[in-house]
């Protein structure tokens with residue numbers, strides 16, 4: 001799983017009242033990707049991301065990013081390249097996603113987070 | 121002076137002949153090369169005369185070319201075999217006597233013996249051969265006859281007059297055709313596809329033919345299917361459902377010859393020739409046991425002569441069955457198929473039916489998809505390519521990821537089957553494991569969603585609506601969705617009920633199932649059969665479902681609905697619900 005996907009995910013437990021809230025990543029094994037940098041794609045993604053959730057997820061992987069991104073930052077090619085790499089060139093193979101609201105955890109195995117209801 | 125002119129003329133003619141001969145030799149060599157590339161023999165050609173000859177006609181092999189060739193070659197003697205087929209520049213010719221063959225050979229191969237082809241007058245060539253026409257690759261599987269040894273099969277020629285043929289075809293063409301994947305159809309009378317729907321009245325122009333059939337066979341048919349076959353159209357091998365119709369089924373051919381293939385479960389097969397205006401009655405073994413099909417060829421070989429197919433209208437007459445089938449072929453009979461009774465409930469948890477016949481089935485068959493070819497359906501692909509660049513696309517029920525392939529960065533997949541997702545992950549697609557009734561994706565976050573061949577696996581209407589609501593929820597405002605579900609209206613299969621099990625023979629899957637794969641073939645097809653649960657959709661049902669799904673002031677606008685590859689399809693847009 002890549003971070004762009006993580007950024008879209010939310011807790012889907014029936015009991016949880018914190019739906020639509022970002023999940024916390026506890027990464028296990030990480031592998032690097034080899035996707036070629038695409039500036040336009042990255043800029044377009046900035047408008048679609050939950051930025052704060054992305055910053056937090058990046059931090060869990062050891063990458064520090066600014067708290068907010070301005071138009072001017074779009075010209076900062078070093079930053080945009082870094083965002084691209086975190087979004088698309090980090091493959092989370094194992095680990096866990098945690099809902100900060102209800103504490104439910106979702107395991108990640110073979111690169112696939114399991115978001116199915118747990119009793120089934 | 122005069123002599124000089126004559127001499128010059130002779131010389132010019134000789135010159136012309138020599139040039140023509142040179143050109144012809146070149147064309148002939150190309151033709152021979154083509155034969156040797158296409159066919160597979162140890163010896164193709166010979167110098168000593170034979171009644172069998174390869175025929176190089178250097179044309180498209182259309183019906184008009186065939187007629188010109190035939191009328192010319194008939195002048196040398198009685199023709200036994202003549203094969204001139206579309207798209208192949210060589211054919212085959214056999215004369216009843218070797219003398220005719222020799223005189224044809226000597227005359228046709230003379231320089232400047234031109235035939236008046238519509239494209240451009242040109243010469244043809246004949247080459248003696250030791251090969252028998254039946255051994256040719258281009259006629260394999262094309263040989264058909266009027267009387268094939270299938271018990272219960274009966275052909276009657278000239279059942280209607282050419283005037284009646286025109287009358288029927290014209291009336292049918294005035295009505296509207298419904299497109300299927302490989303042909304177009306019209307249904308009349310009892311509509312077995314739409315339960316509880318009023319019958320579509322059989323138009324009066326059919327009355328004379330229904331009367332004639334009743335006189336002859338003692339059966340008043342109450343269901344008619346008209347099918348249009350353009351040359352190249354086909355219908356895959358199938359049995360008409362035993363439980364849906366009575367024993368005798370009749371097929372009337374209009375406007376063009378064709379052939380129908382009959383295949384016994386143990387493998388023997390025959391091609392029944394269908395002349396225009398003939399009826400073919402299928403009873404007993406032919407109706408219950410032998411699968412029938414129309415191959416996607418543009419020609420047939422009948423009595424040694426190639427016959428071009430034209431546009432054909434096939435009329436199938438059936439009588440709806442009201443009692444249980446009691447045929448003598450229990451191994452292929454559907455009389456014991458369980459009738460599924462599904463209780464409508466608000467409970468959205470998976471039932472054992474869904475667990476056993478959907479989730480487990482896909483997990484089991486996943487391994488068969490790990491090496492298969494990636495081949496998206498053209499119309500789904502078109503929809504995806506139509507989206508703004510860098511749109512975030514969510515594929516709900518992504519299976520082995522065939523729609524993620526083109527743009528793995530912006531496309532994200534989810535599926536219920538972990539095994540399917542493993543294939544995606546290995547291919548570098550970003551996916552997560554979830555249920556389509558409870559998608560763990562933030563609301564208003566994806567630009568586009570597709571859900572292809574998924575919702576028909578949900579057993580209750582509350583689940584089907586919930587799946588639609590989830591799509592609506594995750595889309596951004598004005599975001600678009602494309603949904604495909606299996607249609608009840610298919611002529612390959614007759615569904616007695618909307619809720620049913622469909623056996624998944626893995627060899628069959630490679631032919632025409634929604635996975636569209638052409639990968640590994642099981643040697644023993646009977647060994648791998650999985651049952652899947654389906655709720656097949658009636659026409660209009662998917663649109664109603666889309667209208668019913670509303671959430672927090674949002675609803676779907678139906679942008680387009682259509683039929684594609686045995687599926688009902690809708691293209692939707694998330695819009696404000698003003699009501």
Ligand SMILES: [Zn+2]
Nearest residue numbers: 011016099102
């Ligand atoms: Zn939660």
Ligand SMILES: [Zn+2]
Nearest residue numbers: 362445447453
């Ligand atoms: Zn039966």
